[in-house]
Amino acid sequence: MREILGRRRRLLSWRTGRKPGRSAGQLGAALTFATAWRWPVLPGVGLDRRDGTRCACPDPDCVVPGAHPLDPGLLAATTDERMVRWWWTNRPGAPVVLATGGSAPCAVSLPADAGLRALAALDEAGIRLGPVVATEARVHVLVAPYSMAQLGELLYAKDWVPGSLRFHGEGGYLALPPSGTGQGQVRWERAPLPGSAAPWVPDVEAVVDAVVDVLTRTGVSAPEL
Numbered sequence: 599m600r601e602i603l604g605r606r607r608r609l610l611s612w613r614t615g616r617k618p619g620r621s622a623g624q625l626g627a628a629l630t631f632a633t634a635w636r637w638p639v640l641p642g643v644g645l646d647r648r649d650g651t652r653c654a655c656p657d658p659d660c661v662v663p664g665a666h667p668l669d670p671g672l673l674a675a676t677t678d679e680r681m682v683r684w685w686w687t688n689r690p691g692a693p694v695v696l697a698t699g700g701s702a703p704c705a706v707s708l709p710a711d712a713g714l715r716a717l718a719a720l721d722e723a724g725i726r727l728g729p730v731v732a733t734e735a736r737v738h739v740l741v742a743p744y745s746m747a748q749l750g751e752l753l754y755a756k757d758w759v760p761g762s763l764r765f766h767g768e769g770g771y772l773a774l775p776p777s778g779t780g781q782g783q784v785r786w787e788r789a790p791l792p793g794s795a796a797p798w799v800p801d802v803e804a805v806v807d808a809v810v811d812v813l814t815r816t817g818v819s820a821p822e823l
Contacts, residue, residue, distance in 0.1 A: 623776050625686040628694045631774060632682045635796035637702045638675035641685045642693030642773055643668035651780050663780025665773040667695055672771055693777030693784070699768030703740040703799045705731070706806060707764045712813075713737025717787070719812040728799035729790045731774060734782035736764075738772060739809075741802040752803055756810055763809065765802075 631637040645664040646652045653663035660666075667674075675697035676682065686692065698704045708716060714737060720727065731738040744767060753759055766772050777784040790797035 624690055624692065624694060625683070627774065627776060628682050628686050629679065631694065631696065632677040633679050634794045636677050637796070638677050638697045638700070639682065639774070640667055640670055640672070640675040640695055640697065641689050642666055642695040642777065642779070644689070644692050645778070645780060653780060660780075665693055665695070665777065665779040665781065665784075667771060672697055672769070691778070693779055694774045695777075696772045696774050698766045698770040698772055699743055702743065703728075704743055704768075704770070704802065705738040705740050705766040705772050706802065706809070707736045707738040707766065708760070708809070709762050710735055710737055712760075712762065714787075716809055716812050720808055723808065723812065725804070725808045726800060727788060727805070729786060729797050730788035731772065731784060732787035733773075733779065733784055736781070737787060738766070739805050740797075740799045741805050742799050743768070744802045749802065752806055756806075758814065759806075759810060760813060763806075 628639050631639050642665050643653060643655045646654045651663065652658075653660035653666075655666070655668050675695075696702060707713065710732065713732070717727070717730065717737065717739075727739060729740045731740065746767065749765060749767060773779055773784050775784045775786050
């Protein structure tokens with residue numbers, strides 16, 4: 599049994615494009631999220647080494663290539679230092695995936711172009727934001743944990759919400775920097791302030807209210823993607 603598991607680990611490392619030069623960044627980031635900030639994380643499936651844009655999972659039409667959990671599954675997300683070290687020692691190139699909700703932040707996201715312009719408009723309006731994660735495809739604003747009931751009431755009160763506005767809440771996940779995914783490198787568009795404490799994040803109501811208001815008033819395009 600141990601021999602079979604060993605072969606399986608080697609296969610996963612090969613399929614996810616194991617790159618020793620990136621191990622310190624991935625492992626260091628995962629340890630910060632898990633042990634200093636108490637955000638539960640786990641390794642993402644990564645990209646197929648034979649094709650750096652395709653997901654290593656069995657789904658040929660995967661819509662979030664490399665940036666989702668597979669083995670282990672999402673419920674395995676943890677803040678345990680030993681487990682995090684073991685995962686990224688064996689799979690140093692694996693994306694760092696946050697299990698959103700519970701005690702961890704959630705997120706609200708928009709397509710990249712609309713999201714970046716919305717951030718600029720929010721800055722002009724003096725709206726305080728916490729960390730913001732971005733890829734070539736989307737901008738994700740981290741927010742405080744919320745329940746589905748809370749989100750439902752919030753959206754019901756709106757006359758209009760862009761279809762491209764997505765929510766990553768309880769039972770969801772989000773790839774964190776410095777992960778590499780099929781949508782490009784994950785980066786901090788707004789980096790957390792230095793320090794050991796978990797970053798402050800705003801309430802979801804404040805972010806959604808401000809984003810919808812900005813998109814409505816300024817005509818910032820938010821295509822239905």
